[in-house]
Amino acid sequence: MSDTPWWHTPPPRPDTALAARARRRLDTLIKPPGSLGRLEALAATLAAQQGRPEPQVERVHISVFAADHGVCAEAISSVPQAVTAGMVRRFSAGDAAIAVLARQLGAGLEVINLGTLEPLPALPAVVDARLARGTANMRTGPAMDRETVAAALEEGRRAFRRAGDCDLFIGGEMGIGNTTAAAALGGALLGLGSELAGPGTGLDAAGVERKRAVIDQALHRHGPHLASPLEALRRVGGLEIAGLTGAFIAAAQARSPVLVDGFIATVAALTAVRLNPGVRDWLHFGHHSAEPGHTRLLQTLAAEGLLDLGMRLGEGTGAAAAVPLLRMACALYREMATFQEAGFT
Ligand SMILES: O=C(O)c1ccc[n+]([C@@H]2O[C@H](COP(=O)([O-])O)[C@@H](O)[C@H]2O)c1
Numbered sequence: 368m369s370d371t372p373w374w375h376t377p378p379p380r381p382d383t384a385l386a387a388r389a390r391r392r393l394d395t396l397i398k399p400p401g402s403l404g405r406l407e408a409l410a411a412t413l414a415a416q417q418g419r420p421e422p423q424v425e426r427v428h429i430s431v432f433a434a435d436h437g438v439c440a441e442a443i444s445s446v447p448q449a450v451t452a453g454m455v456r457r458f459s460a461g462d463a464a465i466a467v468l469a470r471q472l473g474a475g476l477e478v479i480n481l482g483t484l485e486p487l488p489a490l491p492a493v494v495d496a497r498l499a500r501g502t503a504n505m506r507t508g509p510a511m512d513r514e515t516v517a518a519a520l521e522e523g524r525r526a527f528r529r530a531g532d533c534d535l536f537i538g539g540e541m542g543i544g545n546t547t548a549a550a551a552l553g554g555a556l557l558g559l560g561s562e563l564a565g566p567g568t569g570l571d572a573a574g575v576e577r578k579r580a581v582i583d584q585a586l587h588r589h590g591p592h593l594a595s596p597l598e599a600l601r602r603v604g605g606l607e608i609a610g611l612t613g614a615f616i617a618a619a620q621a622r623s624p625v626l627v628d629g630f631i632a633t634v635a636a637l638t639a640v641r642l643n644p645g646v647r648d649w650l651h652f653g654h655h656s657a658e659p660g661h662t663r664l665l666q667t668l669a670a671e672g673l674l675d676l677g678m679r680l681g682e683g684t685g686a687a688a689a690v691p692l693l694r695m696a697c698a699l700y701r702e703m704a705t706f707q708e709a710g711f712t
């Protein structure tokens with residue numbers, strides 16, 4: 368048995384020969400070369416990732432990871448912590464934003480409760496995987512112990528496996544206080560201080576200053592330990608961020624394209640890439656969130672969000688909103704005529 372944890376196993380590379388073939392075909396279709404812009408690259412990348420000459424994004428699965436944050440004791444969010452569990456109930460009831468979008472897309476939706484403060488009763492489409500009553504307060508100690516962060520990564524892998532044989536995996540999150548955890552973790556991974564902090568759900572300027580001070584204190588407290596991405600995730604991250612990280616790595620290892628959502632999901636994606644660099648080849652980014660720190664994260668990952676709609680909800684909604692673009696890219700690729708078929712000379 369190997370001692371190397373599963374999350375370090377490199378994913379396969381996308382099939383570059385299929386991407387080259389797709390790019391050649393795109394140039395034969397009845398349009399000036401390159402005129403469908405990024406939709407062309409999307410189709411070619413999806414073909415390479417799916418290992419299919421004809422890419423498709425019919426079967427979409429959305430896993431929403433939910434958990435609470437001990438750092439809420441520092442008054443770093445504009446909304447009460449009880450909203451996390453309240454939203455898990457709404458995801459299950461089917462009237463939260465991501466549930467509406469999932470229905471529009473015909474996508475599967477599962478919620479993984481990794482650690483709401485209070486337990487919830489059994490609910491449809493919710494997996495009870497509570498590992499703790501939220502994280503501990505990162506300002507005064509590590510957010511998680513070693514067993515818990517490993518278990519949260521594993522719950523992410525299990526969630527991806529339950530998604531089954533989908534064409535595209537989306538990971539969403541729900542956790543009051545998690546823009547503080549994400550800004551701290553992103554800051555640790557980028558060797559920054561609290562620069563990634565922003566208003567989150569709706570802090571005013573004084574609130575953002577308070578949030579920055581808490582993040583700076585946490586980063587200072589955990590100091591050199593943060594050089595390891597796993598330790599950074601454990602000390603200043605969150606249960607749902609670790610779940611997303613595990614799911615993204617497992618998806619890449621299983622050759623599944625991933626559509627990343629906003630600020631928090633992108634920090635999880637960056638954590639996944641730092642733990643396992645080959646994961647980057649499997650990621651698409653659905654949108655550019657209005658949370659200001661998202662810009663820096665996307666730049667670091669050499670990524671561009673497909674949409675820029677001023678969204679900042681989380682839950683996976685920014686990724687879900689971009690699915691129709693991926694579907695259109697695939698349909699154009701599959702269904703457009705070539706110059707030859709159209710009889711153009
Ligand atoms: O995805 C984003 O870009 C995003 C930006 C700001 C806030 N959120 C959501 O808002 C919640 C966290 O906000 P906060 O202010 O409590 O840290 C959490 O449930 C996230 O899903 C999400």
Ligand SMILES: Cc1cc2nc[nH]c2cc1C
Pocket residue numbers: 446450454540541542568680681682
């Ligand atoms: C109502 C509400 C829904 C959310 N979904 C994700 N973060 C959220 C924050 C609030 C406050």
